[in-house]
Amino acid sequence: MNSTRIQYGKLVTTVIMGAVSVLFLIPLLWMISAASKLEKDVMTYPIQWIPPEWNLIENFKAVWLAKVPFSLFYWNSVKLAVIMMVATLIFSSMAAYSLTKLQYKGRSFMFALLLSFMIIPQEATLVPRYLLLKWLHLYNTHAGLILMGMFSIYFTFLLRQFMMGIHNEFIEAAKIDGAGHFTIYWKIMLPLCKPILATVGIIKFIWSWNDYQGPLIFLIKQNLYTIPLGVQLFRNDYADNYAVLMMASLAAIIPLLIIFIVLQKQVIKGIALGGVKG
Amino acid sequence: MAKNEVNAVRASSFSGKRRYWNNSRKEALFGWLFLAPELIGMIGLSVFPIVFSLYLSFCEWNLVGGLSTIQFVGLDNFAALFHDDKFYMSLKNNFIYTLLVVPVGIFLALILSVLIHSRVYGQSYFKVAFFIPYISSIIALGAVWSALFHPSQGPINQFLISLGISDPPKWLADTHYSLYAIIIIAIWAALGYQMIIFIAGLSNIPDELYEAASIDGATSVQQFFKITLPLLGPTTSFLFITTLMSSFKVFDLIAFLTAGGPNNSSTVLVYRIYEEGFQNFRMGYASAISWVLFLIVGLLTLLTWKLQNKSSIS
Numbered sequence: 234m235n236s237t238r239i240q241y242g243k244l245v246t247t248v249i250m251g252a253v254s255v256l257f258l259i260p261l262l263w264m265i266s267a268a269s270k271l272e273k274d275v276m277t278y279p280i281q282w283i284p285p286e287w288n289l290i291e292n293f294k295a296v297w298l299a300k301v302p303f304s305l306f307y308w309n310s311v312k313l314a315v316i317m318m319v320a321t322l323i324f325s326s327m328a329a330y331s332l333t334k335l336q337y338k339g340r341s342f343m344f345a346l347l348l349s350f351m352i353i354p355q356e357a358t359l360v361p362r363y364l365l366l367k368w369l370h371l372y373n374t375h376a377g378l379i380l381m382g383m384f385s386i387y388f389t390f391l392l393r394q395f396m397m398g399i400h401n402e403f404i405e406a407a408k409i410d411g412a413g414h415f416t417i418y419w420k421i422m423l424p425l426c427k428p429i430l431a432t433v434g435i436i437k438f439i440w441s442w443n444d445y446q447g448p449l450i451f452l453i454k455q456n457l458y459t460i461p462l463g464v465q466l467f468r469n470d471y472a473d474n475y476a477v478l479m480m481a482s483l484a485a486i487i488p489l490l491i492i493f494i495v496l497q498k499q500v501i502k503g504i505a506l507g508g509v510k511g
Numbered sequence: 512m513a514k515n516e517v518n519a520v521r522a523s524s525f526s527g528k529r530r531y532w533n534n535s536r537k538e539a540l541f542g543w544l545f546l547a548p549e550l551i552g553m554i555g556l557s558v559f560p561i562v563f564s565l566y567l568s569f570c571e572w573n574l575v576g577g578l579s580t581i582q583f584v585g586l587d588n589f590a591a592l593f594h595d596d597k598f599y600m601s602l603k604n605n606f607i608y609t610l611l612v613v614p615v616g617i618f619l620a621l622i623l624s625v626l627i628h629s630r631v632y633g634q635s636y637f638k639v640a641f642f643i644p645y646i647s648s649i650i651a652l653g654a655v656w657s658a659l660f661h662p663s664q665g666p667i668n669q670f671l672i673s674l675g676i677s678d679p680p681k682w683l684a685d686t687h688y689s690l691y692a693i694i695i696i697a698i699w700a701a702l703g704y705q706m707i708i709f710i711a712g713l714s715n716i717p718d719e720l721y722e723a724a725s726i727d728g729a730t731s732v733q734q735f736f737k738i739t740l741p742l743l744g745p746t747t748s749f750l751f752i753t754t755l756m757s758s759f760k761v762f763d764l765i766a767f768l769t770a771g772g773p774n775n776s777s778t779v780l781v782y783r784i785y786e787e788g789f790q791n792f793r794m795g796y797a798s799a800i801s802w803v804l805f806l807i808v809g810l811l812t813l814l815t816w817k818l819q820n821k822s823s824i825s
């Protein structure tokens with residue numbers, strides 16, 4: 234009797250929360266709806282959620298075959314996000330391996346030092362980093378942007394936490410077999426760290442894909458642009474064509490939605506990791 | 512005989528070398544080698560830049576003439592900040608933004624996560640639904656909101672007009688509302704992140720506590736205030752810190768949607784850095800603003816580290 238009453242309450246909360254979640258997602262639903270409409274129907278009120286006249290394919294063509302080279306931006310984004318992800322994984326895991334499994338004088342000091350660098354906000358170093366890229370002749374290049382996105386103390390920290398939980402016996406056994414430090418890192422540590430590497434990699438990919446500030450400041454040539462800058466171009470060039478702008482926005486989000494739906498456990502776990510450390 | 516001696520010397524010097532590169536020295540060498548890229552990267556792209564920007568903040572430089580045209584001007588840039596209305600505006604906007612985004616966001620996320628954690632069916636649907644905006648490109652979401660907030664035809668204002676409000680705000684195009692429109696979007700977009708962190712914190716609270724409490728006859732409201740809220744303390748303070756700091760660094764939505772306007776009504780510190788540094792090319796002045804930002808964020812970080820250490824000791 235008691236339990237059925239509780240279940241009933243739970244059902245009511247579920248229904249209410251379901252309604253709240255739909256309300257919460259209205260901007261995204263509106264985007265999908267607008268992306269499949271004729272421009273003249275986008276702003277009609279009351280909102281027609283189902284397009285009276287479908288224009289999905291025409292809007293799709295307008296985005297992908299426009300004079301703005303959207304597919305090139307897409308390729309740039311994929312390329313940059315993948316390279317930055319791999320580089321971050323390598324450098325962060327190397328540092329984490331050094332900070333957990335190799336014994337040397339000054340190790341804990343170096344860790345404290347690295348942590349203290351975390352108080353420097355990237356936003357406060359925009360001007361000198363811009364000058365640095367100019368002097369290195371890497372301003373307005375993908376290489377420069379990659380250089381800016383290769384190192385992360387935050388991810389080093391997460392990887393270190395994970396590696397501290399790996400037993401030293403694995404390493405001792407490999408040493409007895411004559412393995413060097415690099416072999417131990419590459420052949421033993423990295424495979425053991427697969428779950429955390431996957432988590433960190435996905436999050437880094439998403440962040441790189443969504444980065445707006447970096448490309449905005451460090452890139453000027455249009456053929457180097459990434460997706461967020463592409464969406465901005467559409468906003469400037471098609472100021473009064475919301476249907477096309479919504480299609481471009483949808484295209485910017487869809488790869489992330491797919492990654493997220495397929496790997497939601499990894500993504501959610503990765504985000505939550507940052508919070509649990511306290 | 513002599514040959515043997517030479518060989519012996521060679522052997523001993525060789526073994527001496529080997530002894531020098533013994534296991535622990537080798538391990539130390541590898542330790543530094545593995546740490547080096549990250550360390551050099553952080554020093555080159557974070558520590559050197561912040562130090563260099565301190566130097567630049569005492570200089571006047573428009574970039575065009577090359578390094579030789581850097582002029583040392585002492586505290587002029589900082590003095591100029593005191594008379595700069597745009598700077599005051601950005602500082603004020605950063606504070607308004609923080610004062611609204613931090614508490615409102617955390618409060619909404621707390622309610623949401625408590626409900627989703629234990630009081631609904633289909634938990635994973637709700638996690639995904641509320642989390643989607645956070646992983647989506649903020650620029651794409653900004654584009655959607657720019658349509659929703661459209662002053663005359665946008666659905667939000669059409670809705671308000673249908674409610675009988677004859678003259679609704681122009682939102683992003685309105686000096687009185689642009690910042691608040693940004694704040695609404697920001698709270699909406701970050702809610703999923705805060706919810707996920709809270710849910711992680713909630714799942715660390717043992718169920719037995721609630722069982723014991725309900726046996727003792729505690730209502731669910733009492734349980735919330737006596738168990739959930741106190742045990743979520745560390746999670747809440749973590750969220751408080753991260754949200755506080757990210758709200759002083761807000762840039763993307765503002766640069767994309769309003770460019771700090773209209774009439775600087777939505778400008779913030781980082782947008783001022785962008786404007787002075789990369790549009791007006793006043794490198795010294797932009798560096799001075801950067802250091803104000805660094806001091807604010809740095810002090811907040813140090814303060815919260817201190818507080819955290821205290822709470823973890825007690």
